Amino acid sequence: MRLEMGHIYIKDIQFASESKIEDGILYVSEEAVKAVALEDEKIKSVSFDIAKPGESVRITPVKDVIEPRVKVEGRGGIFPGVISKVDTVGEGKTYALKGMAVVTAGKIVGFQEGIIDMTGPGADYTPFSKTLNLVMVCEPIDNIKQHEYEKAVRFAGFRVATYIGELARDLTPDETKVYETCTIKEGMEKYPDLPRVAYVQMLQSQGLLHDTYVYGVDAKKIVPTILSPTEIMDGAIVSGNCVSACDKNPTYVHLNNPVVHDLFEQHGKTLNFVCQIITNENVYLADKQRSSDWTAKLCKMLDLDGVIVSQEGFGNPDTDLIMNCKKIEAEGVKTVIITDEYAGRDGKSQSLADADQAADAVVTGGNANQVVILPKLDKVIGTLDYVTKIAGASEETLREDGSLEVELQVLTGATNETGFNKLSAR
Amino acid sequence: MNRGKYIVLTNNPLVFDKLEKTHEVIYLETTYEGLLREVRDRIHDGHLLLTHPLSGSVKPNETPYKSVLISAGKEEVDRRSLTIIENAIDACHKFQDKTGRYGESVLEDFQLIDWTLLESGLASADAW
Amino acid sequence: MAKLKVVHYINQFFAQIGGEEKADYPVELRVGEVVGPGMALTQNFKDEAEIIATIVCGDSYFNENLEKAKAEILEMVKEQAPDIFIAGPAFNAGRYGVACGTIAAAVQEELGIPSLTGMYVENPGADMFKNQVYMVSTKNSAAGMRDAVKKMAPLAVKLGKGEKIGSSAEEGYMPNGIRVNFFEKERGSQRAVKMLIKKLAGKPFETEFPMPDFDRVDPNPAVKDLAHAKIALVTSGGIVPKGNPDHIESSSASHYGEYDITGVTDLTEDTYETAHGGYDPVYANEDADRVLPVDVLRDMEKEGIIGELHHLFYTTTGNGTAVASAKAFADEFSKKLVADGVDAVILTST
Amino acid sequence: MVKEIERAGIPVVHICTVTPISMTVGANRIVPAIAIPHPLGNPALDKDEEKELRRKIVEKALKALTTEVDGQTIFE
Numbered sequence: 005m006r007l008e009m010g011h012i013y014i015k016d017i018q019f020a021s022e023s024k025i026e027d028g029i030l031y032v033s034e035e036a037v038k039a040v041a042l043e044d045e046k047i048k049s050v051s052f053d054i055a056k057p058g059e060s061v062r063i064t065p066v067k068d069v070i071e072p073r074v075k076v077e078g079r080g081g082i083f084p085g086v087i088s089k090v091d092t093v094g095e096g097k098t099y100a101l102k103g104m105a106v107v108t109a110g111k112i113v114g115f116q117e118g119i120i121d122m123t124g125p126g127a128d129y130t131p132f133s134k135t136l137n138l139v140m141v142c143e144p145i146d147n148i149k150q151h152e153y154e155k156a157v158r159f160a161g162f163r164v165a166t167y168i169g170e171l172a173r174d175l176t177p178d179e180t181k182v183y184e185t186c187t188i189k190e191g192m193e194k195y196p197d198l199p200r201v202a203y204v205q206m207l208q209s210q211g212l213l214h215d216t217y218v219y220g221v222d223a224k225k226i227v228p229t230i231l232s233p234t235e236i237m238d239g240a241i242v243s244g245n246c247v248s249a250c251d252k253n254p255t256y257v258h259l260n261n262p263v264v265h266d267l268f269e270q271h272g273k274t275l276n277f278v279c280q281i282i283t284n285e286n287v288y289l290a291d292k293q294r295s296s297d298w299t300a301k302l303c304k305m306l307d308l309d310g311v312i313v314s315q316e317g318f319g320n321p322d323t324d325l326i327m328n329c330k331k332i333e334a335e336g337v338k339t340v341i342i343t344d345e346y347a348g349r350d351g352k353s354q355s356l357a358d359a360d361q362a363a364d365a366v367v368t369g370g371n372a373n374q375v376v377i378l379p380k381l382d383k384v385i386g387t388l389d390y391v392t393k394i395a396g397a398s399e400e401t402l403r404e405d406g407s408l409e410v411e412l413q414v415l416t417g418a419t420n421e422t423g424f425n426k427l428s429a430r
Numbered sequence: 431m432n433r434g435k436y437i438v439l440t441n442n443p444l445v446f447d448k449l450e451k452t453h454e455v456i457y458l459e460t461t462y463e464g465l466l467r468e469v470r471d472r473i474h475d476g477h478l479l480l481t482h483p484l485s486g487s488v489k490p491n492e493t494p495y496k497s498v499l500i501s502a503g504k505e506e507v508d509r510r511s512l513t514i515i516e517n518a519i520d521a522c523h524k525f526q527d528k529t530g531r532y533g534e535s536v537l538e539d540f541q542l543i544d545w546t547l548l549e550s551g552l553a554s555a556d557a558w
Numbered sequence: 559m560a561k562l563k564v565v566h567y568i569n570q571f572f573a574q575i576g577g578e579e580k581a582d583y584p585v586e587l588r589v590g591e592v593v594g595p596g597m598a599l600t601q602n603f604k605d606e607a608e609i610i611a612t613i614v615c616g617d618s619y620f621n622e623n624l625e626k627a628k629a630e631i632l633e634m635v636k637e638q639a640p641d642i643f644i645a646g647p648a649f650n651a652g653r654y655g656v657a658c659g660t661i662a663a664a665v666q667e668e669l670g671i672p673s674l675t676g677m678y679v680e681n682p683g684a685d686m687f688k689n690q691v692y693m694v695s696t697k698n699s700a701a702g703m704r705d706a707v708k709k710m711a712p713l714a715v716k717l718g719k720g721e722k723i724g725s726s727a728e729e730g731y732m733p734n735g736i737r738v739n740f741f742e743k744e745r746g747s748q749r750a751v752k753m754l755i756k757k758l759a760g761k762p763f764e765t766e767f768p769m770p771d772f773d774r775v776d777p778n779p780a781v782k783d784l785a786h787a788k789i790a791l792v793t794s795g796g797i798v799p800k801g802n803p804d805h806i807e808s809s810s811a812s813h814y815g816e817y818d819i820t821g822v823t824d825l826t827e828d829t830y831e832t833a834h835g836g837y838d839p840v841y842a843n844e845d846a847d848r849v850l851p852v853d854v855l856r857d858m859e860k861e862g863i864i865g866e867l868h869h870l871f872y873t874t875t876g877n878g879t880a881v882a883s884a885k886a887f888a889d890e891f892s893k894k895l896v897a898d899g900v901d902a903v904i905l906t907s908t
Numbered sequence: 909m910v911k912e913i914e915r916a917g918i919p920v921v922h923i924c925t926v927t928p929i930s931m932t933v934g935a936n937r938i939v940p941a942i943a944i945p946h947p948l949g950n951p952a953l954d955k956d957e958e959k960e961l962r963r964k965i966v967e968k969a970l971k972a973l974t975t976e977v978d979g980q981t982i983f984e
Contacts, residue, residue, distance in 0.1 A: 113543065114536030115492070150542060199758045210485055212546035224550055248487030262747035274755050287485035287547055288554035310758045312750045319484030319521060323514060340754040342746055345767065348524040351737035357484055357517045359769045365757050366767040367750045370739040373524060423746025428766055429737045430727040775911045777936035778919040780976045794909065795947065841946040847962065848949030854963045864970065874909070888912030896916050902973045903913050903920040904966070907930070908944045
């Protein structure tokens with residue numbers, strides 16, 4: 005499949021009477037985006053705000069981060085099976101608004117987490133301190149069930165992102181990149197001497213607030229399958245995951261999956277990027293066995309030489325990660341796995357909840373238990389009410405000078421397990 | 431439904447309420463780690479672990495609730511089950527205990543999340 | 559700001575007193591002197607620290623008079639009251655490495671003075687002490703001195719100032735089981751791709767997180783024909799012939815025992831005892847079969863259940879024996895066991 | 909030591925009082941022993957009974973050596 009990605013760089017976001025993109029500036033009609041968000045009757049009210057890199061702004065509790073995109077040529081549309089009709093995506097031409105994101109925030113459960121600081125030490129850790137953020141805080145109608153609220157906010161974010169993306173449909177991209185994969189046979193013929201490599205992506209799929217959707221299908225109900233890596237660029241995978249802010253994959257990460265992009269960088273040079281394999285992280289142990297068996301089987305059937313396996317989340321997925329690694333290695337396919345660590349505040353505890361000697365090549369996104377002090381910032385988008393309750397925050401979280409003492413866990417994307425960041429540990 | 435093939439161990443009152451009448455549920459008033467230790471005792475006794483004890487991204491000691499499925503039948507001690515539960519108990523010590531600081535509504539949310547995590551396990555268990 | 563005060567520990571060789579023949583050189587304090595590698599360290603301190611005294615000690619002297627030497631050195635260091643204590647670097651010199659690790663750990667532990675040493679990763683002192691003191695990873699010979707002091711000097715200054723120590727990858731010390739975050743130059747996915755390319759090409763690569771129990775050995779196939787198998791006995795329970803002819807130490811054993819049991823059918827109070835100091839020896843001394851079941855295996859040999867009890871057994875004292883040396887012993891006698899055609903081993907531990 | 913023996917290609921059974929330690933040092937075939945000061949004996953028994961007890965443990969060890977294992981196994 006061949007996908008042309010047109011990048012349109014957004015230099016600023018401003019509220020205006022009319023939504024449009026001009027000279028790299030995104031003008032947003034608040035009225036229009038509110039209407040888009042409120043299409044769902046389960047959302048009582050929504051407020052929009054803009055947070056820019058370097059500003060003294062804290063956004064919390066963050067639910068999802070989404071990059072606006074629009075499909076201008078080829079089959080299907082952005083977020084197939086979710087916003088657009090079900091159709092196979094990943095070919096043709098797609099535009100992405102770079103340098104910005106739509107951030108959804110709101111308290112879905114009492115312990116809702118996720119902090120994005122636009123400045124200070126927290127900003128060093130969250131990748132979304134570097135994007136211009138259009139933040140939407142959604143309030144639900146009364147007496148709504150948590151899962152209905154989650155779904156309502158999830159969809160509202162996608163609708164708004166799609167609305168913004170549409171503004172770029174007739175623009176000329178600042179930069180164009182072409183991503184092309186071969187069929188199995190073509191690849192064999194074209195790159196007979198290059199190692200055959202795939203990306204195995206483990207998707208969070210444990211239940212409410214821990215879900216991921218593939219073309220709209222709940223990932224816990226899939227058996228491992230194959231994607232063209234270009235499909236994710238059109239939003240084939242979206243996040244419904246609200247827990248474990250530091251190592252969950254927001255939709256932004258799915259769209260810009262760094263493993264996919266970095267493997268494409270090497271495609272045809274040092275390796276042949278054959279495909280993406282997706283699998284899940286269910287709670288039922290027999291499901292884990294089936295999924296890891298299948299993943300290893302697919303690796304074997306595809307005659308792969310190597311794979312990169314990425315994880316999402318803590319604890320339960322460690323078991324999937326190790327099972328995948330062990331079984332894939334047993335098929336004679338070399339693995340590199342990407343994870344993060346929970347080594348305790350002092351760094352002395354055992355980092356993972358599972359281990360195996362087959363996992364001899366590990367990339368880590370860092371120790372999520374590391375303590376960081378976040379100074380008081382001038383403005384909060386969302387609410388701080390629950391910060392003391394979020395994962396990694398402790399009794400002394402709110403210190404006298406208004407600063408917060410928290411673990412990296414609470415920062416959105418800080419220890420991402422697709423290798424999105426530079427943070428590591430030794 | 432193949433009820434009776436598994437046992438639910440839980441310290442979550444919501445789970446007990448929902449399953450009490452239809453399932454074999456052992457409700458224990460204990461901590462997250464205490465519940466995992468109860469699970470371990472039963473694994474030593476020959477039960478098989480059916481769901482992952484660290485299900486959910488909510489960390490141990492952050493949520494006070496945990497529900498785990500084990501087999502109703504007993505066989506030889508399963509080493510895989512043993513390793514997983516031992517590692518899970520170990521993992522509890524990495525997180526500070528925050529369970530004493532929540533209001534009622536937050537506790538209800540934790541109960542709900544634990545229930546939905548278990549529910550996704552039940553769906554798989556019942557499919558067998 | 560005043561310079562940080564450093565006390566430096568080196569052996570007889572680096573003090574240019576002599577080699578192995580001078581290894582029994584006793585502890586010596588040289589106040590105000592900068593000796594051997596101390597010069598290179600001084601250059602790299604960049605005026606932030608200075609060596610106020612050098613302690614010289616022979617490797618044999620240290621290891622053979624461990625408690626005495628340790629006490630003497632601790633007293634000297636205490637007297638000098640430095641901000642930081644540096645031992646070595648020891649490179650691949652085994653006894654020097656053990657001495658550096660021992661004394662650096664002791665200074666830090668008992669005097670509360672931050673300590674630093676350096677050695678080659680395979681030096682037995684590395685595994686023994688890398689989790690107790692900061693230990694810079696060096697090359698395997700003194701040719702790596704420049705590189706070693708380049709890492710040790712700045713780390714020593716940081717330790718002396720009480721500054722935050724970065725990750726092992728940044729600072730150059732051996733991973734010590736404490737995970738420390740830091741920012742790499744490339745994002746994780748790029749590092750993963752590079753690692754995979756190396757792994758696919760069979761080139762060396764370095765994992766960012768070594769698995770905790772990665773050093774596992776797969777079980778060998780089972781013994782097929784027990785009735786014709788040669789079985790050997792090995793113990794870490796310190797069973798030795800009465801009188802301990804080889805002077806196996808009760809702890810920190812520096813060698814292992816190999817004893818012939820040809821014709822021996824029972825270990826008695828008069829013939830065998832234990833050299834182990836880690837447990838109550840009364841029961842093993844009364845009847846060493848309680849640790850090394852020679853009597854039972856002789857019976858089984860007679861009954862044809864096993865083919866043969868190997869005529870040699872191997873013994874160490876588990877207590878205090880450094881993992882690295884135990885490993886070295888076992889490597890050595892395992893080769894002998896293979897050469898002698900042993901089919902299986904029963905290892906007993908207390 | 910157990911790993912080095914195994915690595916040399918000789919099957920080895922570890923008779924050890926504290927089995928978790930045996931697991932940690934990487935033994936694959938493990939037989940629990942009686943007590944630290946007398947792993948293969950019990951001074952409370954008379955000589956014959958004690959030897960019988962020792963024989964049982966050694967028999968278990970030999971059974972372990974003749975059993976194929978997949979990873980670390982404790983022979984209770």
